Amino acid sequence: MATGSNIRTYFEGAWHDGDVPIMRAADHGSWLGTTVFDGARFINGLAPDLDLHCARVNRSAEALMIKPTVSTDNMIAITREGLARCPIGAAVYIRPMYWAIHGDPTAIVPSDAETGFAICLEEIPMAPETASTTLGLTRFRRPVVDDAVVNAKAGCLYPNNARMLAEVRARGFGNALVADAMGNVAETATANVFMVKDGEVFTPIANGTFLSGITRARHIKNLAADGVVVHETVLTFDHFREADEVFLSGNMSKVTPVTAFEDRQYQVGPVTRKVREMYWDWAASNP
Numbered sequence: 001m002a003t004g005s006n007i008r009t010y011f012e013g014a015w016h017d018g019d020v021p022i023m024r025a026a027d028h029g030s031w032l033g034t035t036v037f038d039g040a041r042f043i044n045g046l047a048p049d050l051d052l053h054c055a056r057v058n059r060s061a062e063a064l065m066i067k068p069t070v071s072t073d074n075m076i077a078i079t080r081e082g083l084a085r086c087p088i089g090a091a092v093y094i095r096p097m098y099w100a101i102h103g104d105p106t107a108i109v110p111s112d113a114e115t116g117f118a119i120c121l122e123e124i125p126m127a128p129e130t131a132s133t134t135l136g137l138t139r140f141r142r143p144v145v146d147d148a149v150v151n152a153k154a155g156c157l158y159p160n161n162a163r164m165l166a167e168v169r170a171r172g173f174g175n176a177l178v179a180d181a182m183g184n185v186a187e188t189a190t191a192n193v194f195m196v197k198d199g200e201v202f203t204p205i206a207n208g209t210f211l212s213g214i215t216r217a218r219h220i221k222n223l224a225a226d227g228v229v230v231h232e233t234v235l236t237f238d239h240f241r242e243a244d245e246v247f248l249s250g251n252m253s254k255v256t257p258v259t260a261f262e263d264r265q266y267q268v269g270p271v272t273r274k275v276r277e278m279y280w281d282w283a284a285s286n287p
Contacts, residue, residue, distance in 0.1 A: 004093060004124035008082055011118045015082050022118045029099025034110050035155035036060035037097035039251045042083050043126055047094070048283040050076055052214045053251070054096060060152035061098045067112035068098060075119070082121050093252070095120040127253045129276070132268060134260040135188065135246070136173030137237070138164040142186040142209040150209060164189040175248070177240065177261060180209040185235045191250030192216040193258075195235070195243035196271045202239070205232040215279075216249045222278040228271075245269035254279050 009020040029035045038057035040050050054075040058068040070078070075096055086092055096119045100110035140163055145151055164176040168189075177193065180186040187193050187210045194203045194216075201223060206212035220230045240246060246258035246266055255276040257268040 004122035006087070006090070006123040008085065008121045009118060010078055010082055010120075015085070019120075020118075023099060023116065024101075027099060027101050027116065028103050028107075028110050029101070029116060032100075032103070032108070033156040034064055034066055034100035035097065036064050036066060036099075036152055037095050037155065038153055040079075040094040041126075041251055041254075042086070042090070042092040042094060042121075043283075044089065046283045047080075047083065048279075048286065049214050049218060050079065050094070053094070054079070056153065056214065057096045057098065060154060061115070063152035064100075064149050064154050065110045066098050066100045067110075067115050069115045070096075070117055079119055079121075082119065086121060086123070090123050091126050093120075093122045093124045095122065124252075127256065131253070132257040132259045133174035133248065134172075135175050135177040135240075135258055136168035136171050136262060138167045138176040138178060138189070140164045140167065140176075141179050141181060144181050145208050150211065153211060161189045173260075173262075177237065179237075180204075180207065183236075185237060185240060186210045188248055190252075191248040191256065194219070194230075194247050194249060194275075195240055196245035196247075196269060197239075197243050199271070201228060201230045201271060202235060202243075203230060203232055204235050213249060213251070215251050215254055218282065219249055219255075219275055219279065222282055223275065226274075226278060240264075245272050247272040247275065 007019045009016045011020055011022050023030050038053045040053035055072045061068040079094055099116040101114045101116050102111040104111055143150055168176040176189040178186050185204050192213045223230050240261050241264050248256040257272045259266055
């Protein structure tokens with residue numbers, strides 16, 4: 001499924017133009033869902049935290065019992081080779097991915113005999129700075145690591161996210177604010193979440209029910225460098241109803257202001273704007 005344009009695909013040792021077929025009908029990933037991926041961004045010649053995204057896809061593969069076959073350094077080099085061929089000024093979504101090809105004699109457990117690997121570069125514009133979203137409640141929750149491979153960026157987790165989104169979009173909201181198994185706020189259906197109260201910043205503590213994002217960690221570090229402590233703690237839906245500002249953190253858009261949670265309205269506040277500004281200042285100094 002292409003969501004952008006001007007796709008280039010690295011597969012079987014070479015770069016190819018277009019959305020190249022990479023998986024066979026009998027591959028373990030095709031019929032048993034053993035796929036992992038990561039997402040980085042290339043904007044204005046910058047690829048923020050590309051090394052961390054490449055390292056994480058290898059960790060995700062291991063968590064899903066897929067043998068990673070490309071080192072972080074080699075993955076970075078391959079990606080930069082592909083990016084050098086992209087149009088100047090293009091905003092590119094970088095998606096390295098692995099999938100299992102064979103299984104053990106039962107077919108269920110992935111075999112490490114062979115691993116599929118590809119990188120997809122897809123031009124997807126950054127959302128405008130004026131873009132925002134709204135949040136609604138969903139009955140679906142984030143699983144725990146005992147139930148699902150929540151410590152990986154795995155394709156098999158996304159149907160749960162999709163039904164969260166479908167449920168709240170049917171009610172007119174842009175995204176879902178999602179609970180963990182204990183009923184506390186975990187994240188949204190597509191991104192980590194922060195809130196601001198009385199000038200202080202809060203985000204749900206990483207408790208193993210959601211992927212604590214690379215961009216989330218970057219915002220926390222940038223705020224700390226600016227003298228702002230981020231409280232990683234247990235947060236309830238009532239905390240968000242009482243918040244002054246709410247914003248999302250994810251690789252695709254980096255910072256997305258939230259203007260409503262159910263019937264609670266928010267302004268796009270100074271902390272949200274500052275976090276975005278600090279992120280791009282940091283990215284420009286760390287190409």
